[in-house]
Each structure stands twice: as C-alpha cells, then as structure tokens.
Amino acid sequence: MTGIRKVGVCGAAGTMGSGIAIVSARAGFETVCHDVDGEGLERAATQTASFFARSVERGRMTEEDRETALGRLSPATELDALADCDLVIEAVFEDLSTKQALFRALNPVCKADAIFASNTSTLSIAQIASGCGREDLVVGMHFCLPAQLMKLIEMSPGLNTSEEAFAAAWAWTEAAGQTPVRTRDRPGFILNALLVPFNNDAIRAVEAGVASPADIDTAIKAALGYRMGPLELIDLIGLDTQILLSEAFYPITLDPRAAAPPLLRRMVAAGRLGRKSGRGFHDYEDSAMYGA
Amino acid sequence: MTMAYAIHRTGESRSFPAGDAFLDGAAEDADVLVLLGVPYEPDPSRTAILIELGTECLGVHTGEAAGEEGSNALGFARYRNGGDPPSDLVELVRQPNTEERAIEAARAVFEGAGLTVAVSADRVGRIVDRLVRPKYNAALRLLDDGLAKAEDMDLACRLGLGYPDGPVERTVRGGLAYHHDVSSALFAASGQPGDAPARAAVVARARSEGR
Numbered sequence: 001m002t003g004i005r006k007v008g009v010c011g012a013a014g015t016m017g018s019g020i021a022i023v024s025a026r027a028g029f030e031t032v033c034h035d036v037d038g039e040g041l042e043r044a045a046t047q048t049a050s051f052f053a054r055s056v057e058r059g060r061m062t063e064e065d066r067e068t069a070l071g072r073l074s075p076a077t078e079l080d081a082l083a084d085c086d087l088v089i090e091a092v093f094e095d096l097s098t099k100q101a102l103f104r105a106l107n108p109v110c111k112a113d114a115i116f117a118s119n120t121s122t123l124s125i126a127q128i129a130s131g132c133g134r135e136d137l138v139v140g141m142h143f144c145l146p147a148q149l150m151k152l153i154e155m156s157p158g159l160n161t162s163e164e165a166f167a168a169a170w171a172w173t174e175a176a177g178q179t180p181v182r183t184r185d186r187p188g189f190i191l192n193a194l195l196v197p198f199n200n201d202a203i204r205a206v207e208a209g210v211a212s213p214a215d216i217d218t219a220i221k222a223a224l225g226y227r228m229g230p231l232e233l234i235d236l237i238g239l240d241t242q243i244l245l246s247e248a249f250y251p252i253t254l255d256p257r258a259a260a261p262p263l264l265r266r267m268v269a270a271g272r273l274g275r276k277s278g279r280g281f282h283d284y285e286d287s288a289m290y291g292a
Numbered sequence: 293m294t295m296a297y298a299i300h301r302t303g304e305s306r307s308f309p310a311g312d313a314f315l316d317g318a319a320e321d322a323d324v325l326v327l328l329g330v331p332y333e334p335d336p337s338r339t340a341i342l343i344e345l346g347t348e349c350l351g352v353h354t355g356e357a358a359g360e361e362g363s364n365a366l367g368f369a370r371y372r373n374g375g376d377p378p379s380d381l382v383e384l385v386r387q388p389n390t391e392e393r394a395i396e397a398a399r400a401v402f403e404g405a406g407l408t409v410a411v412s413a414d415r416v417g418r419i420v421d422r423l424v425r426p427k428y429n430a431a432l433r434l435l436d437d438g439l440a441k442a443e444d445m446d447l448a449c450r451l452g453l454g455y456p457d458g459p460v461e462r463t464v465r466g467g468l469a470y471h472h473d474v475s476s477a478l479f480a481a482s483g484q485p486g487d488a489p490a491r492a493a494v495v496a497r498a499r500s501e502g503r
Contacts, residue, residue: 144452152451179451181444190440190448194459197486198427211412211419219410219419222381223371225456230423257426257486 004115004172008032008085010092010102012075013040016119017091019147022048024089025072026061026148027176032085034076041075048073051148079109086111087172089141091119094248096127103132115165117141121192122248125158125185135160139169142189143178151179154189187252196245197257200264202230203242206281207263213281231281235274239267294404295397296322297342300330307344307370307378314405324397332365340394341365342401347421347477350385350414362389366398370407371420374466382407383418416481417474425475425487431459432490468496 007024011017012033021044024031035041052066061069074081082088088110090102103116110116116138118128129138140156153173157166173180183189188196202220206213217229234242246260267273267280274280299318305328308314318326323339332343332353341364343353350367367385370378382402386395399409412418417425435442446458463471472493479487489497 150452152448154448154452179447181440181448183440183444183448184438186434186437186439190434190445191452193434193439194427194430194449195453197430198423201423201426201486205419205422208415209413210415210422211410215410215412216419216423218408219371219381219383219412220423222408222410223373223379223420224424227454255486256484257430 003168004029004086004175006030006032006085006087007172008034008082008088008110010034010082010088010090010106011119012091013037013044014091016143016145016147018044018048019145019149020089020091020119020143021073022051022069022148023143023176023178025069026052028072029176030072030074032074032076032081034079034082036077038075038077041077045073045075079105082106083109084111085114087115087117087169089117089119091143094120094122094244096123099123099128100131103128103138107133113137115139115169117169119143121189122187122245124187125156126160129158129160136162137165139166140183140185140189141169141173142191144191151177152191153178153180154183154191155180156183156185156189158185187249192245192249196242196249197255199230199234199242200246200257200259200261203234203261203264206231207261235280235282235284238274238276239264239280240273243268295324295400297324297326297401298322299326299328301328303329305329305344306346306372307368307382309378312378314407317405324401326401334363334365336364338364340391340397340401342398343367345369345385347416347474349416350387354387356387359388362387362391364391364394366390366394367414368398368402369418372466373462374470376466380406380408381420382409383420384409384411385414385418386411387414417478421474422478425471425478426484428459428463428471429475429486429488429490429493432463432492435460436491463493468493469500472497 007029009017009021012021013035021031021033033041052069055061056063056066088106092098092102099118118140119142121142125140129135138158139161142154144150144152155170170180202216205216213231217232220226220229243260243264246258249258271277272279275284278284296319298321325338326342328344345367354365369383371381372378384398402409410419442460446461449455449458472489475487475489
C-alpha cells in the first residue's frame with residue numbers, strides 16, 4: 001500500500017521525464033508534468049498521446065483507460081503546481097547543482113511530508129539532498145530508458161533518508177507496476193557501475209587492435225546472448241554521452257576502467273557520435289533508424 | 293561455403309566435447325588440420341592449422357617475432373563460461389602476418405559447422421574474457437562492498453539491460469575457481485587491477501585446492 005496519491009515529475013518535457021509521467025498516470029496517479037520549457041511540454045504531451053494510442057491499438061489498454069490516463073496528466077511551468085503532490089520525481093539535467101537547486105526551490109513550495117525522488121544515474125543521493133531542507137525525505141529512484149517500457153527501478157536511500165520515506169517510495173514503485181531493486185548510494189548504482197567501465201573496455205579493445213568493432217559485437221552477442229554488442233550500444237546512447245558518463249564516474253571512483261578512453265575522445269572530436277551522427281563504431285546509412 | 297577438415301586429437305576438448313557434431317564431421321585427411329590437444333608442428337603445405345587454445349596465447353605454440361609473426365597457423369577456442377556448455381562462438385586467433393587464406397579457410401570450417409566466428413588478435417582473454425572477466429570481478433567486489441544483494445544485481449542486469457543472466461549468477465554457475473584462473477591469466481599479462489581475481493574467486497580457488 002502507498003499513501004501517495006498525487007505525483008509531480010520535474011523535467012517532464014524530456015524523454016525520461018515524460019516516460020516517468022506515463023508510468024505514473026497509467027498506474028492511476030494524478031500526475032503534474034512540470035518543465036520550464038512550455039513548448040517542450042506540449043511536444044511531450046503529443047508524444048504521450050501517441051504512446052497511449054499505440055497501447056490501445058496493441059490491446060495493452062482500453063480506450064476508456066487511455067482517456068482516463070491522459071486525464072490524469074496536467075502540464076505546468078511553475079513549481080507552485082507541485083504544492084499538493086505527495087511525491088515529486090526529478091528528471092532534470094544530470095548536474096549536481098541543478099538538482100540541488102531544484103530541491104531547494106521545491107522545499108518551501110511542497111507539502112512538508114512530500115517525498116522528493118531523484119532519477120539521477122550517476123550522482124550521489126546524499127549530495128543531491130544536501131541542504132534541501134528535507135534530507136530525510138529524499139530517495140534515489142533511477143528509471144531505465146525508455147521508462148514507460150522498462151520495469152526496473154534502482155532505489156537507493158541517501159545517508160539521511162528515513163526508512164519510512166524509502167518504504168513509501170518503494171511502495172509507490174510497486175503500485176506503479178515497476179520492479180524496484182535496492183542499492184546503496186554509490187556512483188552508477190548497479191547498472192551504470194557495471195556498464196560504463198565495460199563499454200570503455202570494449203573501446204580500449206578496439207584501440208589496442210584486439211578486434212574490429214564488428215567482431216567484438218559479434219563475439220559478445222554470440223557468447224553471452226546479449227541483444228546488442230557493447231559498441232552497438234555506445235553508438236545508440238551516443239559517444240558524447242559515454243564521455244559524460246565516464247567523467248561522472250572517474251573523478252569519484254578513480255577506477256581506471258571508468259576513465260574515458262583516448263579513442264572515444266578522438267571520435268567525438270571527429271564528429272563520430274554514433275547513430276545520431278550517422279557514424280560511430282559502425283556506419284548508419286539509414287538515418288531513419290535513429291529514433292524510429 | 294563448407295571446407296573439409298581433419299582432426300588430430302588427444303583427450304577431451306573444451307571446444308568440442310565428446311559427441312559434438314564437429315568431431316563427427318571431420319575427414320580422414322584434409323588441407324585444414326584441427327589440433328585438439330596435439331602439439332603443433334609447422335606444415336606450410338597445409339591451407340591452415342587450427343590450434344585449440346586454453347588461456348594461453350597462440351605465440352606459446354608458434355613462437356613470436358617482435359610483432360612480425362604469422363603463418364598458416366591460427367588459434368581458436370569455442371567460448372565457454374567455465375562449466376557451462378560451449379556457446380556457438382568460436383574466437384579465431386590470428387597473428388599480425390597470418391595468411392589471409394588460412395583465416396578464410398578457418399572461418400569456412402567453423403561457419404560450415406553452424407558456429408559464429410569472431411577474429412581476435414593474439415591477446416590473453418581474446419575478446420570475450422578480456423571484456424567480461426573485469427566486469428565479473430567488479431560485480432563480485434561490489435557485492436563484497438554491500439552495493440546490493442546478488443539477486444538484485446542479477447535482476448537489475450536482466451531487467452535493465454536485457455541480459456539473459458546477471459554477472460553474479462553467471463560467474464557462480466560457470467565456477468568461481470574457473471573465473472579465478474581466467475582472471476589470473478589476464479592479470480598476469482595486463483597488470484590491470486580490474487583483471488585481478490576478486491576475493492570470492494580467490495577463496496573458491498583456495499577451497500578447491502583444499503587449502
């Protein structure tokens with residue numbers, strides 16, 4: 001059981017934020033979609049409507065459920081709209097000072113017992129919560145992309161998070177039909193702590209002439225049953241994003257495997273960003289594949 | 293394209309255990325020779341000589357020449373996660389000057405048997421173990437550090453990344469002592485901390501030796 005009835009999502013114009021809003025509304029929660037970008041919110045609302053329409057077409061929800069779910073979503077560009085939310089999930093830019101500033105701004109606006117959740121994938125929950133005025137009510141709630149399709153949520157308490165707040169947030173994820181796993185407040189939690197260094201190792205293998213990108217991806221898929229090889233995955237998420245992830249990890253962990261490989265930096269400098277630029281470790285002549 | 297091959301064999305092969313169809317498909321003699329546990333002898337008259345490898349480099353069998361080595365001899369290993377059955381992947385190991393026709397012949401032999409081929413330089417760990425063993429070591433260390441429960445780490449990788457299994461369950465299933473041995477070989481060659489076997493693997497190896 002969860003006492004949470006109304007949910008706010010900050011950064012709801014973005015891919016992750018809009019996906020989280022879909023999860024919330026689909027599960028029956030009134031959901032305020034907040035973003036400073038009003039036009040972005042309109043675009044996200046259109047995409048959300050399309051997503052629900054496809055869900056009806058595929059028999060995953062009824063027409064009545066679609067209308068009800070859409071009715072639970074309300075856009076807002078002012079923080080005041082989040083005043084009566086029981087849970088506010090932020091999915092804003094992955095920057096510590098940005099997230100800290102948001103929670104500090106939300107604190108005087110929101111109900112005293114409202115829980116703040118951060119969708120950070122790399123930052124410390126304790127640091128994000130620091131100075132916000134309700135450190136005991138801040139939890140880590142890392143969704144996977146695309147949030148509206150992926151069930152996993154990595155849940156982590158900060159140093160000052162109360163067990164009651166963590167339990168309430170956990171109960172909400174289950175009520176929303178998600179599968180939470182508990183992790184400690186460590187850089188990258190589980191997934192990125194394992195994935196970012198692994199992907200860097202694959203880049204280093206290319207750089208060291210161990211094998212071609214095609215052979216590396218072929219080997220990993222055939223040996224392990226992965227759907228994508230590591231270099232195909234880096235091409236999908238973007239080589240520039242892999243640098244950002246590495247730069248988020250390495251200064252904290254000092255793990256050599258987390259450091260961005262020189263080849264990665266050279267490729268980004270050369271404009272080879274992966275699928276979005278048509279060329280990364282592989283070539284993508286059909287640009288329509290990206291985002292299709 | 294399929295290509296005839298002969299097999300010289302002693303004892304059990306990790307790539308092709310008794311009963312494997314690849315063993316039954318061998319000819320009495322052929323230009324491509326597959327060595328399963330038999331010492332390598334150079335024979336330039338053959339199209340290719342394929343030497344089954346363990347964790348060692350091909351150069352252990354052929355010798356090296358300051359990065360100029362290469363002949364009709366290639367190494368290979370069908371990827372196995374310790375005690376798991378062999379996968380469909382054959383890692384084909386070449387040297388800098390390995391003859392291209394030998395590589396193509398080897399590829400034809402294995403692909404003709406329904407296997408998938410990836411070509412690797414002659415490095416310890418080849419492609420797969422070079423990439424996955426440091427990850428498994430990291431997972432075991434994170435488990436020791438209390439990041440999450442083993443089942444949650446595995447569940448996260450299955451749900452979040454679409455993997456068929458998680459790193460802890462896979463390493464335990466394949467054998468922690470086996471993981472120790474592969475990681476040790478990697479670490480001896482690379483000196484990289486991530487390649488060093490994690491504590492749990494060291495413990496498993498020690499117990500298997502009765503220490």
